[in-house]
Amino acid sequence: MAASDVLVVAGTHGNELNAPWLLEQWNRQPDLINSAGLSIQRLVGNPQAKAAMRRYVDRDLNRSFRVDLLEQSGGDLEMRRARELLGRYGPRGDEPCSVVLDLHSTTAAMGCSLVLYGRRPADLALAALVQSALGLPIYLHESDSAQTGFLVERWPCGLVVEVGPVPQGVLEARIVRQTRLAIEACFEALASVRSGVVRLPRQVVVHRHLGSCDVPRGESDQPQALVHQRLQGRDWVPFKPLDAIFEAADGSTVETPQMEHQSIPVFINEAAYAEKHIAFSLTRREVWTMEPQWLDHLSELLS
Amino acid sequence: MAASDVLVVAGTHGNELNAPWLLEQWNRQPDLINSAGLSIQRLVGNPQAKAAMRRYVDRDLNRSFRVDLLEQSGGDLEMRRARELLGRYGPRGDEPCSVVLDLHSTTAAMGCSLVLYGRRPADLALAALVQSALGLPIYLHESDSAQTGFLVERWPCGLVVEVGPVPQGVLEARIVRQTRLAIEACFEALASVRSGVVRLPRQVVVHRHLGSCDVPRGESDQPQALVHQRLQGRDWVPFKPLDAIFEAADGSTVETPQMEHQSIPVFINEAAYAEKHIAFSLTRREVWTMEPQWLDHLSELLS
Structure with a gap:
């Protein structure tokens, strides 16, 4: 049994300001986001980079969760931060969390989307439920050896929420609003899985990464x-x-x-x-038929 | 008689990439921008900040042309850079330029606009000619003691060209195109003034700064x-x-x-x-009747 259901990470990139601002407002106003009865941990991924208003200090934190880097000791700021986050909130950490949401923004006109890394059933089940609630597109990132070491890959279930367009270093009400709605939709989906009443949609639409x-x-x-x-x-x-x-x-x-x-x-x-x-x-747009047992993977994590 | 007619400055802010890229392409392809027979100097305002992809290193270069800072010696990187630029291309510099164009971008949805600092007749004449050619809005910045020390103020005539929206650190074709058109319109206006055939439009529309x-x-x-x-x-x-x-x-x-x-x-x-x-x-939108003799100020600079 995990100590918390969900770890919410904002500011994994220090110049993406909207999600950290939302979390700070949530701290001041606990009913700002409905956590649907789940236990939540929330934190700023890279506070040093945020203080410097830069994406990162030494290296991209969201490429620093590679197993080979995590197994080393020492290293630069982000390598140490990745180990610290995993040591505390990872599946074998001191305060383990079952699911991670990693909140990002982009300068691209993507709207609000969900990013998955690989085809893990629990991720697909959660993303499909949120897609069915809000209609968000899903970007399935896989098989790209040039881009590895993403934060969410080290938890048994995890999604990136990506919202844009917004310049780096800019707070924008629309971005905050879309981020808040996506977080709440994730919480509602997870709570409905725990309560056992939910069914998966029959299909999920994914945009499968082909290359860059x-x-x-x-x-x-x-x-x-x-x-x-x-x-x-x-x-x-x-x-x-x-x-x-x-x-x-x-x-x-x-x-x-x-x-x-x-x-x-x-x-x-x-x-x-x-x-x-x-x-x-x-990417290539594909419509996948969901396997009902994918839900079991997510359900087990929340039991 | 000045050594050059126009100094074109790009990258006064190091994270505004579009104008520096355009100038670099212009270096490679001399007919990219029609200089209308004028002699042009062009340079990157703050190359160190550009290398670091930051607005500035120690302080905003475009607030560093205050007389009190310019009269000091030493100081931080941007204070020294301001003196260096003036010493070389300023009205009493080694290679004096008559008119300066300072090229900027903004994350705000401003489109392409011209920014004037104060009500100098030569600036107003040039801006009115460009407005009459392209229809660009003019933002007249004045009487704001919290915002002083702009680069263009230290030349006898100078405009800021401001183009947006574009995130910092992003190259965007539309921004480059609008910047290019604005530069060419300025060159054409100046050349027509020098040739003596031009008349001022009867009116100019300005958006006068009220506060922030x-x-x-x-x-x-x-x-x-x-x-x-x-x-x-x-x-x-x-x-x-x-x-x-x-x-x-x-x-x-x-x-x-x-x-x-x-x-x-x-x-x-x-x-x-x-x-x-x-x-x-x-700002407040005002329609000003042009005084024909405003043109003489600009004409004298180009004679």
Whole structure:
């Protein structure tokens, strides 16, 4: 039996201000978010980065939960913070939590979405219930060896809530509101699973990660073109043949390999991904039939 | 006679990437921007801040051109940089430039606008010509003792070009395009003044700065509410009585003093102004009749 049902983490990236602000307001006003009878732990993921208003101090905390890094001792600030969080709230920690919600924001026009890392039944069950309540899109991140070590992977069940568009360093009421609704929907879903009355929806729609594209770069790694202004803000909209992808400084369209028909871009022009050489990621929309027993995995965690 | 007609400064703030990228592309492709026969100097205002992807290193460079700071010796990075820029390209510098264009971006939904500091005839003449060509709004910043020391004030004529919305740290084709068009319109206006064929428009529309508003803050300076989601993105739209201004974390509207009827907000939720305790600034729209002799001030500078 876990000490708490849910760990809510905000500010895993220090320049994403909305979720930490919401948690602070929640501390002052305990009925701000309905926890649906669940026991909740909440914290700021990377307080040092938040104080510095930067994504991270030494390395991206949300890429620091790789097993090889966690097994080392010492290391930089985020490596130590990852171990500290797991040691305290992880499944074998001092105050273990069953489920983790990791709250993020993006500069991309994604709206509110759920991000899953891999195909764990408990994650899929929770995400499907929230999708059925709020209609949020689900981005299934998997099979990308360049992007690993996400926080939620180290808990037996965990989702990222990703809300945008909002610039880094900006508090925006709409982002706070969408974050609050997503948290409450997760709590309600988990409470309904515990109460045993819930059924899974028959289907879940996922956007499965296929890979990422970068802008064309020249020597010295400088972009030679930018995301085309007709693509900017078109997250979740399937590519059509001949869609313009990149635009040069004079406004001309740059010839690029055609995107796979009906592949769907996400995280278009996310500020933090420029350094990762990602202009956008590509997904494929798939409708999966849920297996009823996926719910059992989640139910067991909450028993 | 100045050594160059125009100094174009990009990256006065190190996390505003679009104008520096445009200048770099212009270096590689000299016909990217039509300089209309003018001699141009161009540079990155704060290269150290740009390398660090921060607005500034020690202090805001665009508040460091105060006479009292410029008359000191030593000081922090931006104080020294301000003196260096003036010593080289200022009106009494080694390579003096007549007019300065300082290129900025904002997270606020301002579109492309021109910012003037005070009512200098040459600035007004240039801004009126560009407004007449492109229709851009003009924000006249004056009489605000809390905001002084702007770069353009130290040249005999100078405008800020401000383009948004774009998150800090993001390159966006639309922002680059609008910046490019504004630069070219300034060059064309200046060239037409030099050629002596131009007449001023009879009128210019300015949005005169009245002051700034902050979000409500509690102890420890934390915001207690945010810009209301119905106000977000409504830059340049006049306030009406009973307009909602701020929103609490639970989505409720916070009671605030009514804004003056027909006052017009700008820089709504600009990321960099949170630390200056500015949630938005207020302006009043005024239509001014141009004095024909204002053109002479600009014409003299270019002779």
